[in-house]
Structure formats: C-alpha cells, structure tokens
Amino acid sequence: SYTLTQSPSVSVAPGQTATITCGGDDFEDKNVHWYQVRPGRAPVLVVYDDDDRPSGIPERFSGSNSGKMATLTITRVEAGDEADYFCQVWDARGDLHVLFGGGTKLTVL
Amino acid sequence: QVRLQESGPGLVKPSETLSLTCIVAGGSISSASYYWGWIRQPPGKGLEWIGSVYFSGTTHYNPSLKSRVTVSLDTSKNQFSLKVNSVTATDTAIYYCARMTVDYWGDWGQGTQVTVSS
Numbered sequence: 698s699y700t701l702t703q704s705p706s707v708s709v710a711p712g713q714t715a716t717i718t719c720g721g722d723d724f725e726d727k728n729v730h731w732y733q734v735r736p737g738r739a740p741v742l743v744v745y746d747d748d749d750r751p752s753g754i755p756e757r758f759s760g761s762n763s764g765k766m767a768t769l770t771i772t773r774v775e776a777g778d779e780a781d782y783f784c785q786v787w788d789a790r791g792d793l794h795v796l797f798g799g800g801t802k803l804t805v806l
Numbered sequence: 807q808v809r810l811q812e813s814g815p816g817l818v819k820p821s822e823t824l825s826l827t828c829i830v831a832g833g834s835i836s837s838a839s840y841y842w843g844w845i846r847q848p849p850g851k852g853l854e855w856i857g858s859v860y861f862s863g864t865t866h867y868n869p870s871l872k873s874r875v876t877v878s879l880d881t882s883k884n885q886f887s888l889k890v891n892s893v894t895a896t897d898t899a900i901y902y903c904a905r906m907t908v909d910y911w912g913d914w915g916q917g918t919q920v921t922v923s924s
Contacts, residue, residue, distance in 0.1 A: 730910040734853070739914040740902065751912065783853050787909030792869045795843070795855035795906075 699788050701798035708804040715771040717801045719784030722765070727786045729767035731760055734800075735780040743782075744769060771803070779805045808833035810903050810915035818897075818922050824890040828903030828915060829883075836861050836881050841906040844877060844888045846899040847917075854899075858906060859886055893922045 702720040709715045719729060731744040742751050744760035747767065757772045771778055784798040814826035828842070835842055843858035857867040857877040867875050876889045890897060898921050904911040 728909060732853070732911070734847070739916045740853075740904075740911075741914075742910060742912050745910045745912070781852075785853075785910065794866050795845075795858070795868075797853040797855065800852040 699791060699796060701784055701786065701796055703782075703784060703798040703801045705799070706802045706804065708806055709774050710806045711774055711776060713774055715774050715778070715803055717769040717771075717782050717803065719767040719769075719798050720765065721767070721786065724762050724767060724786075725764040727788070729760065729762050730785045731758075731767075731769045732783045732785065733778075733780045734783065740783075774803075774805055776805050779803055808905060808913050810905065810913060812901060812903050812915045812918040814901075814918060814920070816919055816921060818893055818920060819924050820894055820922055821892055824888070824893050824897060824920055824922070826888045826901055826903075826918065826920070827885050828887070829885045830905075831884075833905070835879055835884055835886060839907070841866075842877075842879070842886045843904055843906055843911070845902045845904055845911070847902070848896070848899040856888065856890075856901075895922050898922045 728746045732740045733743050734740045743754050743758045747762040748760045759770050761768045781800045783800045809831045811829045818824045841858040844856040846854050857875050859865045859877045874891045879886045900917045902917045903915045905913040
C-alpha cells in the first residue's frame with residue numbers, strides 16, 4: 698500500500714531554518730499538502746499543492762516537491778512554530794483516498 | 807469564513823456506538839465545491855482519515871474502518887455526522903471534522919476528545 702514517510706523529529710534554534718521532509722513514490726503525479734497541529738488547537742493548512750500558501754500563512758513557510766520527496770521549509774523559526782507537522786496526499790488509485798504521513802515533531806530549542 | 811464545531815459525548819463504553827456531529831457555520835454543506843469529512847488522532851499517534859461525504863451523499867471511507875463507520879449529511883441543519891460502531895479502546899482519539907477543497911483539508915474544527923472506557 699502507498700505510504701508517506703516522515704522523520705519523527707526535527708529540532709532547531711529560534712531564528713534558524715527548519716526542514717521537514719516527506720517521502721513517497723510518484724510524487725510527480727501528486728499534490729502534497731502540509732498541516733500544523735498544536736495541542737488544543739484546530740489543525741492548520743500551511744502549504745497546499747506542493748508550494749502554495751493559504752492566505753494568512755507567513756511567507757516563512759514554503760514547500761517544494763522533487764518527485765520523490767516533498768519538503769516543508771520554515772525560515773526564521775519562532776517558538777510558536779513548535780508543533781507536529783503532517784504531509785498529506787490524495788491517492789485516487791487505491792481505496793485509501795486520503796493519506797497522511799506519520800508526522801514530524803518540530804522542537805524549537 | 808466557514809467555521810466547524812464538533813459535538814458529542816466525550817466518553818463511550820466499549821462495544822457501543824460513537825456518535826459525533828459537526829455543525830457548520832458560514833458555509834453550506836450543500837455546496838458542490840467541497841467534501842466534508844472526519845479525521846482522528848489517537849494519543850501519541852498521527853492523523854488518520856476516517857471518511858468523507860459529498861453534497862450528493864456519496865461517501866468514501868478508510869478501508870481499515872469501513873465496516874464500522876458511517877458519515878452522513880443533514881442538510882436541513884447544515885451539519886454532518888459520524889458514527890463508529892462497536893468501539894474499543896483503540897478508537898480513543900481526538901476527532902476532527904473538516905472541509906476538503908479539491909484534495910486538501912482547508913478548514914478544521916477544534917477537535918473533540920473521545921475516550922472509550924467502561
């Protein structure tokens with residue numbers, strides 16, 4: 698079955714750049730989306746369609762898709778960015794239409 | 807700006823049915839532009855898609871849950887619901903309702919904690 702692979706954790710100091718990756722097959726045929734999940738809050742879409750940003754999301758958040766790997770990059774990291782980040786794709790070929798990666802915990806040191 | 811709010815019991819007994827409702831404000835669930843769905847996060851684990859429903863009533867479910875899950879619309883109240891039958895402790899999770907645009911979830915509810923315990 699199709700799977701998305703994320704590293705469990707990433708740690709960065711404030712002001713530095715955080716890079717969160719999501720691995721999968723045939724990414725060139727898929728749009729990758731990214732969500733920020735913080736305890737007690739509604740999840741937030743931070744990047745959609747590989748590299749688009751919803752209104753209200755700071756320019757510090759950006760995404761890319763190389764075909765085998767999708768990347769979420771957060772520049773000038775702030776304490777408030779500490780959260781779990783999940784990638785997601787839509788897989789029309791299988792029965793599991795909506796697939797999430799396992800999540801990456803971003804810790805701001 | 808659409809707003810989604812989950813409601814339902816926070817505690818369900820094993821083998822019983824978990825029932826949640828998502829109240830939608832600021833947008834119509836009868837719109838052909840969106841799917842409406844449920845996603846959960848068990849403690850210490852990642853997000854898991856449960857199922858989705860379209861304005862026409864068409865549904866799609868996670869194959870691992872399909873035999874126990876029903877997602878349905880109530881257009882008269884502008885809300886949609888989730889039922890999970892025969893729950894066990896593994897169904898303990900934060901349950902989110904959300905709206906899907908094309909193939910991503912652009913709007914989410916705050917989430918509601920559901921614990922399965924006797």
